[in-house]
Amino acid sequence: MLVSIIIVNYNTFTITCNCIRSVKEHTRDVSYEIILVDNASTKDNADEFLEVFPDIKLVKSPYNGGFANGNNLGVEHARGDVILLLNSDTILTEDSISTCSKFLQQDDSLGAISPSLVYEDGKYQHNARAFRSLRNEFLDVLRPFLMFMPYRKRAVLMLNQYFNGDFDTSCDWVSGAFFMFRKSLLGLLPGKKLDERFFMYGEDQLWCYQFQQLGYRSFFVSETSVIHIANASTEPDKQLKLLNTLLQRELEIMRYRKGKGIYYFLFAFLLTIKEKARYY
Structure with missing residues (x-):
């Protein structure tokens, strides 16, 4: 198995370098390639990435087409049978890529898979998600009554903020910050690529729904975690x-x-x- 790790950069040279270093330091039990897509950065000289990491593939987009478009550019250069979309603001602290790829290998029903995402202080980010629904919105309004339900039953029913990320589970969708799937699934999607209708935000939920419509479920792996800096200080x-x-x-x-x-x-x-x- 070869995992093609696609990282999209836009004006985050130092953060992206830290992400790549963490991948190289901690990924041991699976073969991988790193494809870095620069989305027409205005502050960074993309060629400098090759000076630091001469073994990565650098793809320079002539314009910033957004997250989905950048990842599709990376996929065009991917040799692996497994794709990992990895945000530039993630930091690996263990071999999460190998752990997740093993889960993917063992179950043909899996679409997108993700480990636990945590902030720098270790707080869980609730990245095992349920699709929005009228039922769940009403139940959320009645949150005090949900607290009378046993934790595991409540967590499986609602996911999102009701789930503490403390066991493996199927879910409706997972965060695009660490988004692993088989490359062959792209051939089943419209246009044979990731949907690009959103410039940023929401694309991970959309992709998981499209995978689900094809019969593939999303999955959350609790035994490994990845730091995601995210919007904690917005x-x-x-x-x-x-x-x-x-x-x-x-x-x-x-x-x-x-x-x-x-x-x-x-x-x-x-x-x-x-x-x-x-x-x-």
């Missing part, structure tokens, strides 16, 4: 902008899944009220 004004972007993504994905009928409008009304109230 400033308040940017948090509000991000909240609005994520809300729009959720609504777009729900329209894609359920159509624009009564279910969608009820869901949009409830979710918008909840998310605005949570921030304000």
Whole structure:
């Protein structure tokens, strides 16, 4: 098995170098290649990556087409039968790539697979996710009553913030920060590539839904973890902008899944009220 690790860089030279170093330091039990896609960085000279890491493949995009587009460019140069989309702001502290690739090898029903993602302080990021639904939104409003349910039953039912990442489980979708899947699945998707309709945010949920429609489930591996710096220190004004972007993504994905009928409008009304109230 060869794992093609695709990392997209945009003006994050030092962070991306730290990510690559961690991959090289900790990946031992599986063959891999690193494909670095530079999304037309304006602050970085992409060629400098080759001075530090002469054995990686460097792909220079003539424009910044977003996360999905950058990863598709990387896939075009991938030789592996397994693809790992790895965010540039991740740090490996153990051989998570080998661990996840073994799970993928053992189960043909798996689509996307991910380890536990944690912040730098070790706090779990809730990256084993359930698709949004009217049922779960109503149950979330009744959160105190859910606490009477045994933890494991509650965690499997709701996932998201109700799950502490302490056991392996199937889920609806996993974070795109560490997103491993068989390359052969791309041949089953429209256009035979990852859907590029979103420039940034929401694409991981969309891809997992499309895999699910093909009969492949997403899976969360609890026994290994990866640090994901993420948006832990985003400033308040940017948090509000991000909240609005994520809300729009959720609504777009729900329209894609359920159509624009009564279910969608009820869901949009409830979710918008909840998310605005949570921030304000």
